[in-house]
Each structure stands twice: as structure tokens, then as C-alpha cells.
Amino acid sequence: MNTPLIPPRLRDDCMAMPQGVSWIPVDQALTRLRDGITPVAQTETVPLPQAGGRVLARPAIARRSNPPAANSAVDGYGFAHAATGSGIQRLPLVQGRAAAGQPWPHAVPMGHAIRILTGAILPEGVDTVVLEEDCATDGRIVAFDGPVRRGANTRKAGEDVARGATALPAGHVLRAPDLALLAALAIREVEVFRPLRVAVLSTGDEIVPWPGQPAGPHQIPDANRPMLLELVTRWGAKAIDLGHVRDDPAAIRAVLDRGAEQADVILTSGGASAGDEDHVSALLRTEGRLSSWRIALKPGRPLAIAEWRGVPVLGLPGNPVAALVCALVFARPAILRMAGADWPERRGFLVPAGFEKTKKAGRREFLRARIGTDGQAEVFASEGSGRISGLSWATGLVELPDQAISIRPGDPVLFLPYGSFGL
Numbered sequence: 001m002n003t004p005l006i007p008p009r010l011r012d013d014c015m016a017m018p019q020g021v022s023w024i025p026v027d028q029a030l031t032r033l034r035d036g037i038t039p040v041a042q043t044e045t046v047p048l049p050q051a052g053g054r055v056l057a058r059p060a061i062a063r064r065s066n067p068p069a070a071n072s073a074v075d076g077y078g079f080a081h082a083a084t085g086s087g088i089q090r091l092p093l094v095q096g097r098a099a100a101g102q103p104w105p106h107a108v109p110m111g112h113a114i115r116i117l118t119g120a121i122l123p124e125g126v127d128t129v130v131l132e133e134d135c136a137t138d139g140r141i142v143a144f145d146g147p148v149r150r151g152a153n154t155r156k157a158g159e160d161v162a163r164g165a166t167a168l169p170a171g172h173v174l175r176a177p178d179l180a181l182l183a184a185l186a187i188r189e190v191e192v193f194r195p196l197r198v199a200v201l202s203t204g205d206e207i208v209p210w211p212g213q214p215a216g217p218h219q220i221p222d223a224n225r226p227m228l229l230e231l232v233t234r235w236g237a238k239a240i241d242l243g244h245v246r247d248d249p250a251a252i253r254a255v256l257d258r259g260a261e262q263a264d265v266i267l268t269s270g271g272a273s274a275g276d277e278d279h280v281s282a283l284l285r286t287e288g289r290l291s292s293w294r295i296a297l298k299p300g301r302p303l304a305i306a307e308w309r310g311v312p313v314l315g316l317p318g319n320p321v322a323a324l325v326c327a328l329v330f331a332r333p334a335i336l337r338m339a340g341a342d343w344p345e346r347r348g349f350l351v352p353a354g355f356e357k358t359k360k361a362g363r364r365e366f367l368r369a370r371i372g373t374d375g376q377a378e379v380f381a382s383e384g385s386g387r388i389s390g391l392s393w394a395t396g397l398v399e400l401p402d403q404a405i406s407i408r409p410g411d412p413v414l415f416l417p418y419g420s421f422g423l
């Protein structure tokens, strides 16, 4: 007699795991990922104007001080403090002037003053400057109300950075303000790590590559690939577009091989979970080295962290929302660290929740969010992982801790602006 089939109790929760199987907490998966990373070793020297977005391979050492010499912080009149006191001061003016780029080459006699402009090197005999707005003058004498503070309105040589000091450490990603700093310190070129090569690949029989034929009703345009290529480019990597492959293990294997030859890291999307056509995770498990899979994360639980022919692979879930969240939370720190930068921790700030939510304990959740005019975090109306419009609606993510179970309006929640992920 046939035994009747007995299904498990209906839970309708894709985070509910079979007996004995546990989800890997996000922090543990991130630690494993970080520990498995070997940063690129090759470096190159590039001229400063081309160094934006690159990662310093050596500390940047100041070749000159900033400022190089003591100078005036304002337009005014300079003199030796020792010759002044309390009450109205009247000092004869030296007939000349010290301006930025036009230093006064003589000494200013004790008890005299000189017209001086912002940025001008303090002439010999000058250690203090009084603002022109605080002075009266007839061109021969300058008068002001004392006492003035010794050294007022002046900047000391090297008060910002002294020659020989470390201006920026190795591992620093150069941004626009850093180029200003290094230029000021006469650093004309920098040694940086070579750009990381990141290959991006989409999978799925339903996916129509872009640019491609018009999509039929059973097909959808490839939304993940343009997103991921743009992200990795923004993160300073050289993006390698491996295109789109069908749900065919042989074809996916061949493209992963190509990726492992051409790139330092491979990002795939789709086929990460455990369905009949989820070949990416299956291949990574059987022929690669899968280190983490099934992460206690929503969205993005099927994220696969693995190696293919020695090259790290992040098998991102196909749902675009999950693909973005996994890219920001996992791929970004991995890519930056591999590129030689410090491992970036997620940085956000606490804001009052402008929403109410219950969640299961034991999973990290990321919600599409933005800050409303009241300063509270609003979340997108749907948590559906295919609702791509919410990604554009949002200006960041709210991260809910593993153990949180209920969030009420006004509770502090962590808001991670897109900008904190380099978007």
C-alpha cells in the first residue's frame, strides 16, 4: 500500500529553513568574505590630476609645508606686536605693500606698519595683522584700537601640514578634496594600486540582453547588468561586461572561466537560489568553492559567496532589489578591499522611523528608504524584491538589526544614504 504524501506544515516564509539548516548571519558572512580577500599587489605611478578614485599604495608624504611660510589671513596692516599696547595705536606706514605672490623684500622697522593682503608672506619684523575694517588711515599713518593679540590674523608656517608629514595613508581612496591637499603639498604624482577588474554577468532564460530585441511577454529586459556595471565603475574598478547567459550550466561554466581569466572578481546575477534553473549556485557549489550561501538577510538571502578558479565570485540574487542590496552590503566592501583600500564599514545615522513594521528576529533587513521633510525615515510602500521603482524612489536604505522584531513610529533606525555607498 502507498503511504500518502505528507507535506511540511505551511509556513509561507522563504526564510524558514528545513530542520537542522541554519542561515548565516550577515556579520559572519561579511567576516568570512573579508578574511578570504587578497588585495591586488601591483601598483603604478599616476600624475595627480588623473588620480581621483584611485587607492594610494604608499602614504603620501608632504614635499612642502602648508602654508609654506607664515602669512596674513586677512587684508589689513601688519606690524610687530611688541611695539603696540592698549588704547589707540598710531603707526607710521612703510611705503610699500606685501601681497600674495608679491612679498615685501625688506624689514619693517619696529613701531611701523605695512599694508598687507591675504596670503602675503609676513615681512621680516611683522608678526601680527589687524583687519583693515578695524583701521583708519590717511596713507601715511594707520590707527587702530589696542590691544591686539600677538599673532592675530596670521597663519604659521606648516600649521596645516608640515613638510615630511604623512598627508594621507596607504589604502586611502583619493577624492576631489584629497587632490587639493596633495597639490598644496607639491605632490605631483602618486603611487596607486592598479584598478581592480570586475566582471559582471547576468543569467536567466527570461532575460533579454540590452541592447537587444524587443522583450516578449515572457521576457524581461536585463536591469541588473547596467546597474552593476555602473556601480563597479563608481567604486573605481574597471568593469568588464561578460554579457548575459542562458540558464545552461555549460554556457555559465564557460563564461565563469572567461571571467576568471579576465577579472579579479566576478559578479553574477540570477540563478542564485535553489530552483531547477538556479545553475549559478549549483555550479559554484559543485565545481567552485562556495563559502557562504543562504544568508540571514532580506532581501538577498540566496546570495552566494564563492570562488571560481581561485577568483572570488559574488552570486547576487536575480531580483533587482536584492541584487542592489547585496552589491552595496557585500560587493562594495569586497571590491574596495581587493583594490587595496581599507575595508569600509557601513556608515549611516540614526533617524526616527516614520513607519511601523514587524519582522522576524534573526534576519537583517534592508528597506528602501528616504528622509521625509519631517526628518523621519519613510520606507517604500512595498517590500517586493522585484519593485525596481522603489530603488529610484529611495535615497538610501534603512538597516534593521538581526534581533529587531518591532519598529514603531519614532523609534531610532539606522539610515544609510546612497551616498555612503558611493552612489
Ligand SMILES: Nc1nc2c(c(=O)[nH]1)N[C@H]1C(S)=C(S)[C@@H](COP(=O)(O)OP(=O)(O)OC[C@H]3O[C@@H](n4cnc5c(N)ncnc54)[C@H](O)[C@@H]3O)O[C@H]1N2
Binding pocket: 014, 015, 202, 203, 204, 206, 207, 220, 221, 222, 223, 224, 225, 269, 270, 271, 272, 273, 274, 275, 278, 299, 300, 301, 302, 316, 317, 318, 319, 320, 322, 385, 386
Ligand atoms: N521556493 C523558493 N523560491 C524562491 C526563494 C526561496 O527561498 N524559495 N527565494 C526567493 C528570493 S528571496 C529571491 S531573491 C529569488 C532569487 O533567485 P535567483 O537568484 O535564483 O534569481 P532568479 O530566479 O534567476 O530571478 C529572480 C527574479 O529576478 C528576475 N531577474 C533575474 N535577473 C534579472 C536581471 N538581470 N534583470 C532584471 N530582473 C532579473 C527574474 O526574472 C526573477 O523574477 O528567488 C526567490 N524564489
Ligand code: MOO
Binding pocket: 297, 298, 299, 300, 301, 302, 317, 319, 321, 322, 385, 386
Ligand atoms: O530576499 Mo529576495 O532576496 O526577496 O529578493
